[in-house]
Amino acid sequence: MANPFRRSLLILSIVWTVLLGVLLLMPGSGKNTIHLFAGEDKLVHGGLFTVWITLLYSLVIVSQKNQYSITSLLIVLLLGIGTGIGTEWLQSYIPYRTMDTNDFIADLLGTIAAIITVLSIKKRLILVDNKYE
Amino acid sequence: MNAPENLFYTEDHEWVRFEGDEAFIGVTDFAQGELGDVVYVEIETEGESLDAGEVFGTVEAVKTVSDLFMPVSGEVLEINPSLEANPELVNSDPYGEGWMIKVKVSDKGDKLLSAAEYLEVTGG
Numbered sequence: 053m054a055n056p057f058r059r060s061l062l063i064l065s066i067v068w069t070v071l072l073g074v075l076l077l078m079p080g081s082g083k084n085t086i087h088l089f090a091g092e093d094k095l096v097h098g099g100l101f102t103v104w105i106t107l108l109y110s111l112v113i114v115s116q117k118n119q120y121s122i123t124s125l126l127i128v129l130l131l132g133i134g135t136g137i138g139t140e141w142l143q144s145y146i147p148y149r150t151m152d153t154n155d156f157i158a159d160l161l162g163t164i165a166a167i168i169t170v171l172s173i174k175k176r177l178i179l180v181d182n183k184y185e
Numbered sequence: 186m187n188a189p190e191n192l193f194y195t196e197d198h199e200w201v202r203f204e205g206d207e208a209f210i211g212v213t214d215f216a217q218g219e220l221g222d223v224v225y226v227e228i229e230t231e232g233e234s235l236d237a238g239e240v241f242g243t244v245e246a247v248k249t250v251s252d253l254f255m256p257v258s259g260e261v262l263e264i265n266p267s268l269e270a271n272p273e274l275v276n277s278d279p280y281g282e283g284w285m286i287k288v289k290v291s292d293k294g295d296k297l298l299s300a301a302e303y304l305e306v307t308g309g
């Protein structure tokens with residue numbers, strides 16, 4: 053992948069995927085944690101998925117040869133939903149972590165926010181990508 | 186590849202047809218082929234004076250989006266009104282009905298290519 057813009061998106065996507073996996077699947081401490089505000093963890097869930105799907109979908113948009121592909125959009129959406137469900141299900145087997153439907157909803161909202169974001173800036177993304185061709 | 190000899194071209198794949206001190210500008214047959222099906226042409230520079238090489242709009246196709254660069258310096262007098270409803274004219278008739286802007290030329294510059302020179306650029 054010679055295009056530095058795409059290479060940057062790919063590297064950031066990989067780093068964020070690893071970060072997402074570590075944060076969502078690491079065991080809990082078993083101690084009471086202090087929250088800055090109610091729903092803080094939901095904001096973290098939504099934020100993690102927003103950035104993750106934004107990076108992945110941006111990479112797909114600039115790499116593919118059909119910016120209007122519904123298939124790509126559905127794949128990214130299903131990836132967000134599948135990962136949200138999968139990580140919550142796995143958390144039920146991880147010490148001091150529990151499955152939480154509200155976490156999944158936060159993941160889903162993050163995924164949808166990311167897709168809307170990318171669709172709204174896709175033209176700019178492609179024009180930036182063109183400059184590195 | 187089609188490149189009429191009465192037009193001038195740029196390495197960014199635009200063509201220019203001079204008519205007195207005015208000129209019509211569009212994208213070449215090679216460019217429309219690379220872009221694929223054009224779905225939208227966005228030009229919001231009517232009335233503006235732009236230098237050669239500046240972006241005067243964007244063309245959006247199914248496959249990609251591309252900036253449109255001024256081949257000459259001048260004022261954008263008119264945007265092809267047909268493109269709003271029929272952007273596919275860029276594909277079907279790039280050198281005719283698919284023209285994009287009419288400009289009042291202030292400086293032709295020295296980077297325009299003849300048809301033969303442009304065909305060398307594209308390998309056509």
